[in-house]
Amino acid sequence: MERRTFAQLTGTALAGSLLTNNVLASALAPAKKKRVAMVGTGHRGLGMWGVEVLKEHGDRLEFVGLCDINPGRVATGKKMLGVKCPTYTNFDKMMRETKPDILIVTTVDDTHNEFIVKGLEYGADIVTEKPMTTDEKKCQQILDVEQRTGKKVKVTFNYRYSPHRQKIYELLRSGVIGNVTSADFHWYLDVHHGADYFRRWHRLREHSGSLLVHKATHHFDLLNWWLESDPEEVYANGQLNFYGKNNSFRHTHCRPCPHKDKCAFYWDMTQDKRLMAIYADNEKYDGYLRDGCVWKKTSTSSTRWPCKSSTPTRCR
Ligand SMILES: NC(=O)c1ccc[n+]([C@@H]2O[C@H](COP(=O)([O-])OP(=O)(O)OC[C@H]3O[C@@H](n4cnc5c(N)ncnc54)[C@H](O)[C@@H]3O)[C@@H](O)[C@H]2O)c1
Incomplete structure (x- = not known):
C-alpha cells in the first residue's frame, strides 16, 4: 500500500465510523512487500536496480532471487546487495522456485526479449532496462505476450x-511555444563517453542492435515523450570512422596492454574496486573483459554469448 493511501485510510477510519474494523485492521497491517527477482547482475543491475532501489524502497520490496550466467558475478552481486535470497545461473529454475511479482531485466540487450517473454509467462510484471529489445520481431513478440498474459512491461528510460528534460516536457505541455509542427534533434557524444561503447559487447550489432538502437533509443524516446508522438517511419545511416579498425595499434584489453603509455583511451580499471569485484574477479568464468580494447577490429563476435571459445578473451 502507498504511504498516502495508508494515511488517508487510517485518517478516515480514526475520524469517523465509515470504515469497519476489518478495513482498519488491514490498513494498519504492514504492507506486503513486493517479491522482486533480477536477471543480469552487472554494473547496472547491481547499482541502479540493486543498491539504489533497496536504499529508496527497501521497506516495500524484497529480492527473492538473483540470476546471472556468470556464477561468480551473481555471488558477488548478492554480497554487494547484502541480501539473503538464493542465486541462480538457471533462469527458469529461479522463476519456478521464487515466483516473483516483478522481474528486473538487466542483461545484455539482445537477451532481454527471452527473459521478458518468459517472465511474463511465469506471471511476473517486468521492469526492463532500455532498449526493450534489439529488433522488430522480438519487439512484436513481447507486445503479443504482454497482451496475452495481461502482465505489464515497463521500459526504464532514465533520460x-x-x-532539464522534465522542464522541456512541462514547457511543451504549457503551450508556451504553441503547436509544434517540426522538430530538429541532435545529440553529440564526445569520443570519451563514446569509448565505453567500444570496450565490450555494445560495439557488436548482434548484442546491442548497433548503437543506433542501444544508445539512440534514449533519444527517440525523449522525442516521442516530449511530442506525444509515435514514429511512422525511421531510418538511419552510420559508419565506423573512429575506434575499431581506425588505429595502428591494439591489444585485447587495457590492463596488460603494451601500448598504454601512448593510447588516449587507456583505462585503468584497477582504480575502481567495485568494477574489479564485479568483472575482473569473475573473468575466469566467461572471459568477459570490462576494459576491452576500443581498437579491436572485429565488428561481429566469432561466437554467441556465452563464450564457448577455448580462448575466451577472443569472444568480445
Ligand atoms: N539506462 C541507461 O542509461 C543504462 C546504462 C547502462 C546500462 N543500461 C542497460 O542495462 C543493461 C545491463 O548493462 P550493464 O552495463 O550492466 O551490462 P553488463 O554486461 O555489465 O551486465 C550484464 C550482465 O548480464 C549477464 N548476462 C548476459 N547474458 C545473460 C544470460 N543469457 N543469462 C543471464 N545473465 C546474462 C552478464 O553476465 C552480465 O553480468 C543493458 O541492457 C544496458 O543497455 C542502461
Whole structure:
C-alpha cells in the first residue's frame, strides 16, 4: 500500500465510523512487500536496480532471487546487495522456485526479449532496462505476450528524469511555444563517453542492435515523450570512422596492454574496486573483459554469448 493511501485510510477510519474494523485492521497491517527477482547482475543491475532501489524502497520490496550466467558475478552481486535470497545461473529454475511479482531485466540487450517473454509467462510484471529489445520481431513478440498474459512491461528510460528534460516536457505541455509542427534533434557524444561503447559487447550489432538502437533509443524516446508522438517511419545511416579498425595499434584489453603509455583511451580499471569485484574477479568464468580494447577490429563476435571459445578473451 502507498504511504498516502495508508494515511488517508487510517485518517478516515480514526475520524469517523465509515470504515469497519476489518478495513482498519488491514490498513494498519504492514504492507506486503513486493517479491522482486533480477536477471543480469552487472554494473547496472547491481547499482541502479540493486543498491539504489533497496536504499529508496527497501521497506516495500524484497529480492527473492538473483540470476546471472556468470556464477561468480551473481555471488558477488548478492554480497554487494547484502541480501539473503538464493542465486541462480538457471533462469527458469529461479522463476519456478521464487515466483516473483516483478522481474528486473538487466542483461545484455539482445537477451532481454527471452527473459521478458518468459517472465511474463511465469506471471511476473517486468521492469526492463532500455532498449526493450534489439529488433522488430522480438519487439512484436513481447507486445503479443504482454497482451496475452495481461502482465505489464515497463521500459526504464532514465533520460526522462533529469530536471532539464522534465522542464522541456512541462514547457511543451504549457503551450508556451504553441503547436509544434517540426522538430530538429541532435545529440553529440564526445569520443570519451563514446569509448565505453567500444570496450565490450555494445560495439557488436548482434548484442546491442548497433548503437543506433542501444544508445539512440534514449533519444527517440525523449522525442516521442516530449511530442506525444509515435514514429511512422525511421531510418538511419552510420559508419565506423573512429575506434575499431581506425588505429595502428591494439591489444585485447587495457590492463596488460603494451601500448598504454601512448593510447588516449587507456583505462585503468584497477582504480575502481567495485568494477574489479564485479568483472575482473569473475573473468575466469566467461572471459568477459570490462576494459576491452576500443581498437579491436572485429565488428561481429566469432561466437554467441556465452563464450564457448577455448580462448575466451577472443569472444568480445
Ligand atoms: N539506462 C541507461 O542509461 C543504462 C546504462 C547502462 C546500462 N543500461 C542497460 O542495462 C543493461 C545491463 O548493462 P550493464 O552495463 O550492466 O551490462 P553488463 O554486461 O555489465 O551486465 C550484464 C550482465 O548480464 C549477464 N548476462 C548476459 N547474458 C545473460 C544470460 N543469457 N543469462 C543471464 N545473465 C546474462 C552478464 O553476465 C552480465 O553480468 C543493458 O541492457 C544496458 O543497455 C542502461
